[in-house]
Amino acid sequence: MPAKKATKPAVAAPDAEKDTVAYEVRGRIAWVKFNRPDKRNCMSPALNRQMMRVLDALEYRDDVGVLVLGGEGSAWSAGMDLKEYFRETEAAGLGAVRQSQRESYGWFRRLRWYQKPTIAMVNGWCFGGGYGPLFACDLAFAAEEAKFGLSEINWGILPGGGASKIAAELLSFRRAMYHAMTGEMIDGRTAAEWGLVNEAVPLAKLEARVAEVAAMLLEKNPVALKATKDAIRRVREMTYDNAEDYLVRAQEAANSFDNDGRKEGIRQFIDEKSYKPGLGAYDASKRSSG
Ligand code: ACO
8 A cells, every 4th residue: 555645645535445445556557456355355335435536546646657456365356245235225225226326337437438548457256246347447357267257147137237238348249148148157268268358367477467568558658548548449339430530530639638729718818818708719829938
């Protein structure tokens, strides 16, 4: 864990929640871990809230270029917490159920569109709701020994929380159906063969392989990386022509990322008082010397 400043901790959280997620920044890589090993890292509302806080704290740090999501102990994540996420929130009523869904879906979504490249490092069990963060990460590497399963059917629900969508996105139709309808587990090697993860390596080599891939990403232009990862996710649902158009515009937006025209517009109104934005446009021929 990083050293905490006495006055302003990096991640302010209630005591009962802060240990559910562990993280440290080493060599420009944020190594984040589900940290409920005794509960096989299943996702409780407390963990979901804390994960959002940790993602918030790391996203725009200058010393973070890549985020890796791993799991402490024998699991990556045993999915949603059947007691705290399902049974207890259901007992508390619909409002509590919806709130816990917002909290989990919220950080999955945040991770899908994260500013920095993300890598899932799947060290062990990955079930059900765990497919949300798995898909949210741009790349995924698994231990050959890891086990993946859409176990929802085994306890009587459908693969929700995005899991059905993820299976249909990442797997062939027949594999998605089989995986979801039987609840049968596959190991890391099969997960790689099926396209659920990029690659599987022996557990003992997993962290080194992930560090190697992260190092490759750290050498790339970060603006281009963000534009690229968003492009790959966005174009999946576009027609060819829409994708072509989107990509032209996304590239141009990325090119002008440092465009300071807006700043000049604000300067002429606030500092120079030479125009009023409500009444007309700023003088684009002038450039701030500062
Ligand atoms: N929800 C709540 N508690 C869980 C979960 C879970 N998803 N997974 C594990 N735990 C708890 C166990 O209840 C146990 O708690 P206890 O020590 O207080 O009794 C502890 O974690 C350890 O679990 P074990 O079952 O003893 O661990 P083991 O290593 O033998 O088995 C395994 C691991 C296979 C992951 C097993 O725990 C399991 O099947 N978990 C549920 C997996 C699952 O189907 N998740 C739901 C997916 S569907 C969805 O997410 C929507």
